[in-house]
Amino acid sequence: xxxxxxxxDPVQLGAYFDLIEVTSLLRHAVEQQLRESGDLSYVQxxxxxxxxxxxxxxxxxTDLADGVVYSRSGLTYQVGLLEKExxxxxxxxxxxxxxxxxxxxxxxxxxxAKVLPGHVEVVSGLLFAPLSHDEVSALAGLLxxxxxxxxxxxxxxxxxxRRKGGA
Amino acid sequence: xxxxxxxxDPVQLGAYFDLIEVTSLLRHAVEQQLRESGDLSYVQxxxxxxxxxxxxxxxxxTDLADGVVYSRSGLTYQVGLLEKExxxxxxxxxxxxxxxxxxxxxxxxxxxAKVLPGHVEVVSGLLFAPLSHDEVSALAGLLxxxxxxxxxxxxxxxxxxRRKGGA
DNA sequence: TATTGTTATACTCTATAACTATA
DNA sequence: TATAGTTATAGAGTATAACAATA
Numbered sequence: 001x002x003x004x005x006x007x008x009d010p011v012q013l014g015a016y017f018d019l020i021e022v023t024s025l026l027r028h029a030v031e032q033q034l035r036e037s038g039d040l041s042y043v044q045x046x047x048x049x050x051x052x053x054x055x056x057x058x059x060x061x062t063d064l065a066d067g068v069v070y071s072r073s074g075l076t077y078q079v080g081l082l083e084k085e086x087x088x089x090x091x092x093x094x095x096x097x098x099x100x101x102x103x104x105x106x107x108x109x110x111x112x113a114k115v116l117p118g119h120v121e122v123v124s125g126l127l128f129a130p131l132s133h134d135e136v137s138a139l140a141g142l143l144x145x146x147x148x149x150x151x152x153x154x155x156x157x158x159x160x161x162r163r164k165g166g167a
Numbered sequence: 168x169x170x171x172x173x174x175x176d177p178v179q180l181g182a183y184f185d186l187i188e189v190t191s192l193l194r195h196a197v198e199q200q201l202r203e204s205g206d207l208s209y210v211q212x213x214x215x216x217x218x219x220x221x222x223x224x225x226x227x228x229t230d231l232a233d234g235v236v237y238s239r240s241g242l243t244y245q246v247g248l249l250e251k252e253x254x255x256x257x258x259x260x261x262x263x264x265x266x267x268x269x270x271x272x273x274x275x276x277x278x279x280a281k282v283l284p285g286h287v288e289v290v291s292g293l294l295f296a297p298l299s300h301d302e303v304s305a306l307a308g309l310l311x312x313x314x315x316x317x318x319x320x321x322x323x324x325x326x327x328x329r330r331k332g333g334a
Numbered sequence: 335t336a337t338t339g340t341t342a343t344a345c346t347c348t349a350t351a352a353c354t355a356t357a
Numbered sequence: 358t359a360t361a362g363t364t365a366t367a368g369a370g371t372a373t374a375a376c377a378a379t380a
Contacts, residue, residue: 022186023190025314025317026317096379099339116174138305142309153292229362
C-alpha cells in the first residue's frame with residue numbers, strides 16, 4: 001500500500017514531537033484558563049475572538065466554519081450555545097436570505113475582554129517566556145510558510161467541499 | 168485578578184496564531200490518515216508508538232499516562248479499547264503488584280508498521296515540505312527550550328498530582 | 335441543481351468521584 | 358496513609374445524514 005519514506009530523520013522527528021507536545025500542553029493550559037475565567041471552550045473562544053476581530057463584529061456562518069475547521073453541524077451547535085448565553089445573535093443575512101449572520105453582543109464583547117488578559121498571560125508565560133524577541137521572530141518566520149503550504153494543500157482524500165457537507 | 172499584559176505584540180501574535188493553525192491542520196490530517204489506514208485515533212496511535220519505542224514493548228500504566236497527558240480513567244478506557252482489539256495486553260507488574268504493565272502484541276506491532284509509512288508521509292508532505300533541512304533544525308532548536316520550559320512549569324492552578332487523580 | 339444552515343441521532347472521548355488493592 | 362488502577366456515570370463535542378429554504 002506504500003513503499004516510500006520509511007522514516008523521518010532524527011531532526012525532523014524531534015521537531016515533530018516537540019511541536020506536538022508544545023501545542024498539546026499549551027492548548028491544555030489555555031483551555032483551563034478559558035474555562036475558569038469565562039466558562040468557554042477553546043472553540044467558543046476562537047469564535048468570539050474571530051467575531052471580535054471583525055470591524056462589524058459579524059460573520060456569516062460559512063465564514064466562521066472556514067476558519068475554525070469544522071463541520072457545519074458542529075458550528076451550528078457551538079453558535080447555538082453562544083447564543084443561548086447571550087454572547088452572540090443570529091440573524092438572516094440582508095443580501096443572501098440563505099445565509100445567517102452571527103454578531104457579537106455587548107455581553108460577548110465584555111466576556112472576551114474579561115478573558116483575554118488571562119489568555120495572553122498564559123501564552124506569554126508558557127510559549128514565549130523562554131524565547132527572545134528575535135527567536136519569536138524566527139519562529140514566526142518558519143511557521144508562516146508552513147501555514148501557507150497547509151492552506152494550499154487539500155487534505156488528500158478530501159472528497160471536495162463542493163460535493164459534500166463541509167468537513 | 169490580572170492587571171498585566173493587555174496584549175501580545177504583533178510578532179508574537181502571528182507566531183501564536185500560526186502555531187495553532189499549523190498544528191490544528193496537521194492534527195486533522197494525521198487523524199484522518201490514522202483512522203483510514205488503521206482505524207486508530209491519535210491518542211491510540213501515540214500509545215502504540217510509545218510502546219513500540221520501548222525496548223521491551225512495555226510500559227506501566229502510569230508511565231503511559233505521564234506522556235500522553237491524561238486522566239487515569241481516560242487511559243484505562245483507551246488501553247481497554249486497544250486490548251479489545253488485541254493490540255496490547257495488560258498484566259500485573261512483577262515488581263509492584265499495584266501496577267499494570269501494558270505490552271504491545273504482535274498484532275499491535277504489525278498495525279503500527281502498517282500505519283507508520285502513511286503517517287510519515289503526511290507529516291513530511293504537510294509540515295516539512297516547505298522547509299529546508301536547516302530550517303527544520305532551526306525549528307527544532309526553537310521548540311526544544313519551549314518544551315523544556317513547559318514541562319517544568321506546573322499548570323498554575325494544578326492542585327498537584329499528589330493530592331488528586333492525575334489530570 | 336447548488337448552496338446555506340438546521341435537526342436528529344449516534345458515537346467517541348474525557349473527567350469526576352467512588353471504590354479496590356497493594357506498598 | 359499514599360499510590361496504582363478500575364468502574365460507573367455523566368457531559369461535552371463531533372460527525373453523518375436527512376431535511377428545508379433560498380439562489
